[in-house]
Amino acid sequence: MHKPLILALGLLAAAPAFSAGIEIDIEVPRIDVADYRRPYVAVWLERPDNSVAANLAVWYDVKMRNDEGTKWLKDMRQWWRRSGRELTVPIDGVTSATRQPGKHSLSFTAGQAPLGTLAPGEYRLQIEASREHGGRELLSVPISWPPAAAGRSEVRGQHELGTVSVRLVP
Amino acid sequence: MNLRHRFVLSALAFAAAAPLAQAHESWLIPSSTVLSSAGYITVDAAVSNDLFHFTYRPMRVQDNLFITAPDGSRIEPENMVQGQLRTVFDAKLPVAGTYRVGLFNASLMASWKEGSETKRWRGPRAELERNVPAGAAELVVREGVSRIETFATVGNPSALKPSGQGLEMVPVTHPNDLYDGEAATLAFVIDGKPAAGVEVNVMAGGTRYRDQLEKQKLVTDAQGRITYTWPAPGLYYLNAIVSGATGGEQNIERRLAYTATLEVLPQ
Numbered sequence: 083m084h085k086p087l088i089l090a091l092g093l094l095a096a097a098p099a100f101s102a103g104i105e106i107d108i109e110v111p112r113i114d115v116a117d118y119r120r121p122y123v124a125v126w127l128e129r130p131d132n133s134v135a136a137n138l139a140v141w142y143d144v145k146m147r148n149d150e151g152t153k154w155l156k157d158m159r160q161w162w163r164r165s166g167r168e169l170t171v172p173i174d175g176v177t178s179a180t181r182q183p184g185k186h187s188l189s190f191t192a193g194q195a196p197l198g199t200l201a202p203g204e205y206r207l208q209i210e211a212s213r214e215h216g217g218r219e220l221l222s223v224p225i226s227w228p229p230a231a232a233g234r235s236e237v238r239g240q241h242e243l244g245t246v247s248v249r250l251v252p
Numbered sequence: 253m254n255l256r257h258r259f260v261l262s263a264l265a266f267a268a269a270a271p272l273a274q275a276h277e278s279w280l281i282p283s284s285t286v287l288s289s290a291g292y293i294t295v296d297a298a299v300s301n302d303l304f305h306f307t308y309r310p311m312r313v314q315d316n317l318f319i320t321a322p323d324g325s326r327i328e329p330e331n332m333v334q335g336q337l338r339t340v341f342d343a344k345l346p347v348a349g350t351y352r353v354g355l356f357n358a359s360l361m362a363s364w365k366e367g368s369e370t371k372r373w374r375g376p377r378a379e380l381e382r383n384v385p386a387g388a389a390e391l392v393v394r395e396g397v398s399r400i401e402t403f404a405t406v407g408n409p410s411a412l413k414p415s416g417q418g419l420e421m422v423p424v425t426h427p428n429d430l431y432d433g434e435a436a437t438l439a440f441v442i443d444g445k446p447a448a449g450v451e452v453n454v455m456a457g458g459t460r461y462r463d464q465l466e467k468q469k470l471v472t473d474a475q476g477r478i479t480y481t482w483p484a485p486g487l488y489y490l491n492a493i494v495s496g497a498t499g500g501e502q503n504i505e506r507r508l509a510y511t512a513t514l515e516v517l518p519q
Contacts, residue, residue: 149289152288152289153287153288153289153291154288155288156286156287156288159286159517159518160519162286162288163429163431163517166288167288167405167407167408167409168407168408
């Protein structure tokens, strides 16, 4: 009777010890237009010199015939410039389908793809969204790695992105 | 009278040697300069002082158009139409890398006297010696070399090599990697060698919607380079003309022109 409970407690206690990481909540805003299409979104970590440390997520239309959904990847133009144009999609664990309006939670663990092992230093978490018949928006959250303590920061988009909150797990 | 006659003749020879003389601006507009994946672009080619509006003449491109793939191979234009105000053609860009789309003109004209008769010859420079007698009287040789080009990239940009003929731009900053508020460095070469002291004019499109041309005059440094910070996103017209005598054994009056349409992207 007690055994499973003890085991579960043990797991909970052990979990933070090996799972430093980044948790990101991205709000895709509900936009009330007739020709609404879900936005393309890219999430990546950039060094101060603009080089890309990790591509974390790319949401695009993966279901179109003949890979035609890739045609608009360039519209996430900072991402395209910084690394998108050098990549071949799909990328396992990074690319996926576009998401509907609402809050989407992403979790990345240090040492595991796609976050991998980050050298200590300053980074920018970049979140870029581009929508057909709509606009484009880029949000940026500064990050120090490794996180000394659990930290949380929040930015709010004005157009194509809602609230983006970032939690660092030490 | 005689003097005037000669003046007209030489002006005609000059015009013939440089068919794209800059009485008006000649330019290309690519439908896209950045593509995610292989596909088509369409290109407009026109002669007009209004950047980039079709208000004067189509550009004649049939004889000297080139579309060069990243590996240096040639791509044939498709669906070419010459209208009253512009020429249009499509280009299929099948693989990743940077494509050069442009027009190249090179012509050379010689005139000299044999007795009272004026002789003329026109042809490629390599054949000049064979066709014009050595020590010809009153020999005048004029050469015009012009290049009008633009660039488009599928996926990752690739390197661009100069041809070594005439006045050319050699990118230091890639021409499909130009961004609002960022400085770009472009090098200029004449016959492949750095061209110092060349005046390069840069003008943003949309002149119809402003009062002044807002032409920026830049001069190349000792390495033939200019550095310019783009003040706004959009299409830009870049133009440089070098004219003068080459000196040496065959004193050739050369007129070298270079024009590019560059797209500057927002941040």
